[in-house]
Amino acid sequence: xxxxxxxxxxxxxxxxxxxxxxxxxxxxxxxxxxxxxxxxxxxxxxxxxxxxxxxxxxxxxxxxxxxxxxxxxxxxxxxxxxxxxxxxxxxxxxxxxxxxxxxxxxxxxxxxxxxxxxxxxxxxxxxxxxxxxxxxxxxxxxxxxxxxxxxxxxxxxxxxxxxxxxxxxxxxxxxxxxxxxxxxxxxxxxxxxxxxxxxxxxxxxxxxxxxxxxxxxxxxxxxxxxxxxxxxxxxxxxxxxxxxxxxxxxxxxxxxxxxxxxxxxxxxxxxxxxxxxxxxxxxxxxxxxxxxxxxxxxxxxxxxxxxxxxxxxxxxxxxxxxxxxxxxx
Amino acid sequence: xxxxxxxxxxxxxxxxxxxxxxxxxxxxxxxxxxxxxxxxxxxxxxxxxxxxxxxxxxxxxxxxxxxxxxxxxxxxxxxxxxxxxxxxxxxxxxxxxxxxxxxxxxxxxxxxxxxxxxxxxxxxxxxxxxxxxxxxxxxxxxxxxxxxxxxxxxxxxxxxxxxxxxxxxxxxxxxxxxxxxxxxxxxxxxxxxxxxxxxxxxxxxxxxxxxxxxxxxxxxxxxxxxxxxxxxxxxxxxxxxxxxxxxxxxxxxxxxxxxxxxxxxxxxxxxxxxxxxxxxxxxxxxxxxxxxxxxxxxxxxxxxxxxxxxxxxxxxxxxxxxxxxxxxx
Numbered sequence: 149x150x151x152x153x154x155x156x157x158x159x160x161x162x163x164x165x166x167x168x169x170x171x172x173x174x175x176x177x178x179x180x181x182x183x184x185x186x187x188x189x190x191x192x193x194x195x196x197x198x199x200x201x202x203x204x205x206x207x208x209x210x211x212x213x214x215x216x217x218x219x220x221x222x223x224x225x226x227x228x229x230x231x232x233x234x235x236x237x238x239x240x241x242x243x244x245x246x247x248x249x250x251x252x253x254x255x256x257x258x259x260x261x262x263x264x265x266x267x268x269x270x271x272x273x274x275x276x277x278x279x280x281x282x283x284x285x286x287x288x289x290x291x292x293x294x295x296x297x298x299x300x301x302x303x304x305x306x307x308x309x310x311x312x313x314x315x316x317x318x319x320x321x322x323x324x325x326x327x328x329x330x331x332x333x334x335x336x337x338x339x340x341x342x343x344x345x346x347x348x349x350x351x352x353x354x355x356x357x358x359x360x361x362x363x364x365x366x367x368x369x370x371x372x373x374x375x376x377x378x379x380x381x382x383x384x385x386x387x388x389x390x391x392x393x394x395x396x397x398x399x400x401x402x403x404x405x406x407x408x409x410x411x412x413x414x415x416x417x418x419x420x421x422x423x424x425x426x427x428x429x430x431x432x433x434x435x436x437x438x439x440x441x442x443x444x445x446x447x448x449x450x451x452x453x454x455x456x457x458x459x460x461x462x463x464x465x466x467x468x469x470x471x472x473x474x475x476x477x
Numbered sequence: 478x479x480x481x482x483x484x485x486x487x488x489x490x491x492x493x494x495x496x497x498x499x500x501x502x503x504x505x506x507x508x509x510x511x512x513x514x515x516x517x518x519x520x521x522x523x524x525x526x527x528x529x530x531x532x533x534x535x536x537x538x539x540x541x542x543x544x545x546x547x548x549x550x551x552x553x554x555x556x557x558x559x560x561x562x563x564x565x566x567x568x569x570x571x572x573x574x575x576x577x578x579x580x581x582x583x584x585x586x587x588x589x590x591x592x593x594x595x596x597x598x599x600x601x602x603x604x605x606x607x608x609x610x611x612x613x614x615x616x617x618x619x620x621x622x623x624x625x626x627x628x629x630x631x632x633x634x635x636x637x638x639x640x641x642x643x644x645x646x647x648x649x650x651x652x653x654x655x656x657x658x659x660x661x662x663x664x665x666x667x668x669x670x671x672x673x674x675x676x677x678x679x680x681x682x683x684x685x686x687x688x689x690x691x692x693x694x695x696x697x698x699x700x701x702x703x704x705x706x707x708x709x710x711x712x713x714x715x716x717x718x719x720x721x722x723x724x725x726x727x728x729x730x731x732x733x734x735x736x737x738x739x740x741x742x743x744x745x746x747x748x749x750x751x752x753x754x755x756x757x758x759x760x761x762x763x764x765x766x767x768x769x770x771x772x773x774x775x776x777x778x779x780x781x782x783x784x785x786x787x788x789x790x791x792x793x794x795x796x797x798x799x800x801x802x803x804x805x806x
Contacts, residue, residue, distance in 0.1 A: 167626055171626075279624065283623070283624060287620075287799070288620070290799050290801040291616075291617070291620050291799055291801075292763075293779075293801045293802040294612070294775070294776055294779050294799060294800045294801060294802065295608065295612060295767050295768075295772040295775055295776060296771070296772065296775050296802050297496055297500075297771075297774070297775045297778055297779065297802055297804050298802055298804040299802045354799065354801035354803075355801050355802055355803060356801070356802075356803030356804065356805050357805065401805055402805060402806075403805075424802075426802070428768055428771050428772075428775075430763070430767070430768075431763065431764055431765070432761065432762070432763050433761070433762045433763075433764065434621075434759070434760065434761050434762075435760055435762065436760070438624050438759070439624075439757055439759075442625070442626075442757045443624040443625070443757075445626070446623065446624055446625050446626045446757075447623055447624060449626055450622075450623050450626065459788070465799070466798055466799060466801075467798050468798060469795055469796050469797060469798065470616070470619050470620055470623060470683065470794070470795060470799075471623045472619040472620075472622045472623060472683035472684050472685070472795075473622040473623065473625050473626055473627055473628045473684055473685075473753075473755070474683075474684060474685030475626050475627040475685065476685045476686065476730055476731060476732075477731075
């Protein structure tokens with residue numbers, strides 16, 4: 149019975165906690181969030197339900213013994229590091245949704261090397277993962293590439309129909325904004341998908357290439373409605389933003405990578421597709437697309453069972469065995 | 478520069494050897510086959526080409542130092558064991574296309590435990606892998622399941638159009654046979670896909686269940702032509718065998734697995750599909766299907782680069798990191 153702490157009580161943390169409560173081979177031993185409005189509440193209460201079972205949120209990591217922590221607090225690797233260090237001092241393995249941590253050496257090579265050494269000394273494994281980065285645009289294409297010997301081009305398209313997603317996601321992709329508002333946020337780095345450059349760097353590494361900081365060309369554009377589209381934020385009118393498109397490109401060493409992420413309302417043909425070009429071309433489709441909301445939670449919880457059996461260090465998806473859906477109950 | 482020996486000079490071994498000769502980071506240091514007609518020949522010569530580069534086939538494993546051996550000699554785990562033991566005594570890692578070795582504990586739990594202990598003492602990693610078993614019907618569904626927390630049903634369909642494959646495969650699936658001939662071979666266990674029960678056992682293990690020997694229900698049937706179909710063995714007439722269908726079924730512990738493999742001439746809609754049922758259903762398609770001939774070779778060669786970094790033991794696809802197509806040149 150693995151003892152698990154969840155740190156960061158946003159939607160991902162809350163749903164991880166609820167999932168762990170439902171699993172008979174995992175024991176939820178702590179919930180952590182700095183927000184005073186959340187302290188003292190259970191996961192169910194944070195989800196707007198009744199009192200519910202399990203521990204209550206504390207502002208600090210509880211003293212109770214634990215095996216693994218799920219950390220869902222920030223997208224930035226340098227910001228998650230103090231939490232990693234506290235958990236390492238307690239010999240607790242970590243799986244995190246921190247997007248930069250999916251391939252931390254892209255933006256933070258020195259810090260990543262330091263944390264790797266510290267994790268090895270502490271004897272714990274640390275992993276950043278999720279749906280994207282962590283699966284659709286990086287790990288899955290590498291898995292597919294194991295069936296060919298050589299790849300010259302990788303093209304991954306992920307098209308998410310934000311009409312079917314919760315309100316925070318519709319807001320996040322810019323729904324109902326003017327193009328001017330979108331571009332203002334964009335110029336301040338306050339809109340756009342996190343981790344797409346990390347996906348490129350991981351994918352390249354899985355195919356035997358090294359991508360250095362700043363080499364990935366990331367582009368972001370607003371997608372504009374050409375008619376009325378209903379949204380949870382109100383009607384999107386013609387000319388207003390219905391979502392965003394984020395692309396990333398890298399080429400080097402005989403390999404070209406193109407990632408194309410569309411998250412928008414009014415996208416009918418939602419799907420993930422991976423296309424490998426080379427002596428033997430190969431294509432893979434996930435019709436409807438990997439469901440972002442539930443799949444991030446699933447990948448974090450599934451790795452709780454895998455990490456205690458991994459060698460210590462700051463790991464990536466290229467270092468660890470597969471984490472299948474092992475929930476039996 | 479990893480030094481590689483290839484053992485077993487059938488089509489898979491020959492193509493692995495040619496692939497390794499083409500890779501600038503791998504060095505082919507030996508070819509082994511017992512067949513006197515093959516001894517003394519290069520990989521190119523065995524492929525019906527000119528003299529070619531690289532070592533010549535020897536009947537015994539050469540004394541030259543080596544890091545990894547590719548073993549493509551037999552489908553049966555107990556028959557590959559003497560080769561594994563010889564390679565372990567030489568501290569050489571092994572990746573094998575032996576179908577039973579993809580999940581050796583299904584048919585040979587005691588022998589698998591012995592070999593695992595011996596490999597750990599020898600400090601080498603041994604892995605059985607390939608397309609099927611090793612990928613389409615076991616590893617790939619487990620990879621997909623990492624995006625959900627719980628799975629109640631797995632259905633994998635692999636439909637191979639044997640019209641597009643080489644003559645030995647068309648013969649292997651029974652093309653041009655009478656149903657009586659097919660059933661005669663079937664009753665002697667001399668026709669049918671190898672490793673489908675191992676795929677079920679691996680898939681179940683990846684989803685947290687244990688399948689015991691004999692629990693998988695495997696079925697084999699001839700598929701009959703309802704009109705004339707050309708083949709490399711001559712025309713298949715109405716009523717003659719055009720291929721085979723192999724299914725495998727297991728249910729237990731809240732999980733049902735159904736694998737459905739069709740390899741036949743006149744199959745137009747070739748594809749691999751994986752369907753996971755559960756609280757969050759998920760589906761994956763490989764249009765055209767994973768190309769069996771080249772992909773087995775690719776998976777063996779890709780794991781040559783991964784095995785030296787694995788911990789020692791008799792490994793399975795559930796224990797090892799992903800082996801992307803790392804060939805750069």
